[in-house]
Amino acid sequence: MAKRSNGTSEYLENIPDIKFTNLFINGEFVDSISGKTFETVDPRTGEVITLVAEGDKEDVDLAVKAARKAFDHGTWPRMSGFERGRIMNKFADLIDQNLEELAALDTIDGGKLFSLGKESDIPSASRMLRYYAGAADKIHGETLKLSMEFQGYTLLEPVGVVGLIIPWNFPSLMFFIKAAPALAAGCTMVLKPAEQTPLSALFYAHLAKQAGIPDGVLNVINGFGSTAGAAISSHMDIDKVSFTGSTEVGRLIMQAAATSNLKQVSLELGGKSPLIIFDDADVDKAVELALLAVLYNKGEICCAGSRVYVQEGIYEEFEKKIAEKAKSWVVGDPFDPHVQQGPQVDKDQFEKILYYIEQGKKEGGTLLTGGKALNKKGYYIEPTIFTDVKEEMLVVSDEIFGPVMSLMKFKTVEEAIERANNTKYGLAAGIVTKDLNVANTVSRSIRAGTIWINCYFALDRGCPFGGYKMSGFGKDKGMKALYKFLQVKSVVTPI
Ligand code: TAP
Numbered sequence: 001m002a003k004r005s006n007g008t009s010e011y012l013e014n015i016p017d018i019k020f021t022n023l024f025i026n027g028e029f030v031d032s033i034s035g036k037t038f039e040t041v042d043p044r045t046g047e048v049i050t051l052v053a054e055g056d057k058e059d060v061d062l063a064v065k066a067a068r069k070a071f072d073h074g075t076w077p078r079m080s081g082f083e084r085g086r087i088m089n090k091f092a093d094l095i096d097q098n099l100e101e102l103a104a105l106d107t108i109d110g111g112k113l114f115s116l117g118k119e120s121d122i123p124s125a126s127r128m129l130r131y132y133a134g135a136a137d138k139i140h141g142e143t144l145k146l147s148m149e150f151q152g153y154t155l156l157e158p159v160g161v162v163g164l165i166i167p168w169n170f171p172s173l174m175f176f177i178k179a180a181p182a183l184a185a186g187c188t189m190v191l192k193p194a195e196q197t198p199l200s201a202l203f204y205a206h207l208a209k210q211a212g213i214p215d216g217v218l219n220v221i222n223g224f225g226s227t228a229g230a231a232i233s234s235h236m237d238i239d240k241v242s243f244t245g246s247t248e249v250g251r252l253i254m255q256a257a258a259t260s261n262l263k264q265v266s267l268e269l270g271g272k273s274p275l276i277i278f279d280d281a282d283v284d285k286a287v288e289l290a291l292l293a294v295l296y297n298k299g300e301i302c303c304a305g306s307r308v309y310v311q312e313g314i315y316e317e318f319e320k321k322i323a324e325k326a327k328s329w330v331v332g333d334p335f336d337p338h339v340q341q342g343p344q345v346d347k348d349q350f351e352k353i354l355y356y357i358e359q360g361k362k363e364g365g366t367l368l369t370g371g372k373a374l375n376k377k378g379y380y381i382e383p384t385i386f387t388d389v390k391e392e393m394l395v396v397s398d399e400i401f402g403p404v405m406s407l408m409k410f411k412t413v414e415e416a417i418e419r420a421n422n423t424k425y426g427l428a429a430g431i432v433t434k435d436l437n438v439a440n441t442v443s444r445s446i447r448a449g450t451i452w453i454n455c456y457f458a459l460d461r462g463c464p465f466g467g468y469k470m471s472g473f474g475k476d477k478g479m480k481a482l483y484k485f486l487q488v489k490s491v492v493t494p495i
Helices: 057-072 081-097 099-110 114-135 171-185 199-211 225-233 247-259 283-299 312-327 347-362 413-420 436-445 478-484
Strands: 023-025 028-030 037-042 047-053 143-145 150-158 161-165 188-192 218-220 240-244 264-268 274-277 307-311 366-369 384-387 404-410 428-432 450-453 486-494
Touching: 023 057, 023 199, 028 199, 037 099, 047 199, 057 161, 057 188, 057 218, 057 225, 081 099, 081 114, 081 171, 081 199, 099 114, 099 171, 099 199, 114 171, 114 478, 161 171, 161 225, 171 188, 171 199, 171 240, 171 478, 188 225, 199 218, 225 240, 225 247, 240 247, 247 264, 274 283, 274 413, 283 307, 283 312, 283 404, 283 428, 307 312, 307 413, 312 366, 312 384, 312 404, 347 404, 404 413, 413 436, 428 436, 436 450, 478 486
Parallel strands: 161 188, 161 240, 188 218, 240 264, 274 307, 274 428, 307 404, 384 404, 428 450
Antiparallel strands: 023 028, 023 218, 037 047, 143 150, 150 486, 366 384
């Protein structure tokens, strides 16, 4: 990797040259029609990394036209599933070959740990492709026994042109959580990365072309949600939108789909997930798990366990131990291999988190640890734990999307269930106990899409993931996600 001349990090050797900054339409990198660009910023310093082409409605129209042509007349939906899978595997090989550069792009663009990018995000992205590559030639309908005079069968057909709108917290993984099943199904697509993290998405567009994905199948439009994003969700020629992001924007996307062409919508939205720790837990292990649950990826993760309920018998010991551990948590440059938490993604997110911390203090919460920004350049925030908080306080009810935990005490299993469910969200929950009956009762009683028992963030490409309640609908990952990009056609003939 080459050094970037204006880099300010001491880890200059890790910083890649930025090769791709344009829109990717019909297999080519092109300027936006307006010629406009926007800045993408390094959250370690607040400095501009580069300018990126800013796509708008006209650019989305061009990309949809290319995707439509590739779907209606191109080879991708018509080739064998085996051949699609072969090309997707080649795409995955290319990702593996460029692992360090891709991880570095997500680190400078999103403040993500470089070490985790290399060990987890980028390898998971290529494995996501391989998982769905393996499914591409196993898409079958059913034969149907009908009434006396008829027989029938079903065909599973790709939905068509799909719009994929993704957030900034996992730029690489999110790209493939959406694009990999859509590719396997035979769809063509227009993907909009978040404005904060367009760089790895453009690199993936380049690798897609190298792998042999035909022109027009995968288009990438950088830009803002209110313009490029809205143009996708209201487009008359897009058949489905798969969205990951906030509940507020999810609502806008459903509205746009309803008032345009009634396109299908799937939404992976926010969360405020509970982690419930019972008296029989190993306290040291539970402390480790609780810290991971809220601090992983600097708390910028939809299923963060940000409401931690600890049963009264172990509460005091737990509180003492988690305070010690949180104070020794290392926050700093995400290229430093010793660092556990990098900067928040941008100034807005940084200020939003600090606002919630202030609200927590005003509402009567006690700061057990943290509570402020680090005294240095960049968007760094101390791991923050509040005690003396209740569900009705903003710090407990709202998704903060930062390194902020609300720590609370409970008495009984019933109380834990009731308080855990006292939220508009339903993305995930964690339970720590050795008692199988308690684990079973609680996991069945919590209204959330994923329950982790004696673990947290045990996310796997084969395991469906998505919300209940206002955390959305329509699963990502697993075979469920493949079927989101397929539709059923029934064919009936007389016998
Ligand atoms: P959002 O503001 O919702 O942005 C997500 C994406 O939607 C971005 O690409 C954004 O564009 C775009 N967007 C914004 N306004 C839009 C509009 N009117 N029409 C169409 N697209 C629009 O969320 P965020 O701040 O990026 O991410 C944080 C949120 O995402 C959190 O609430 C978090 O819980 C949620 N999230 C959920 C999950 C899952 S799996 N459920 C995973 C990750 C994140 P720009 O940002 O580029 O303007």
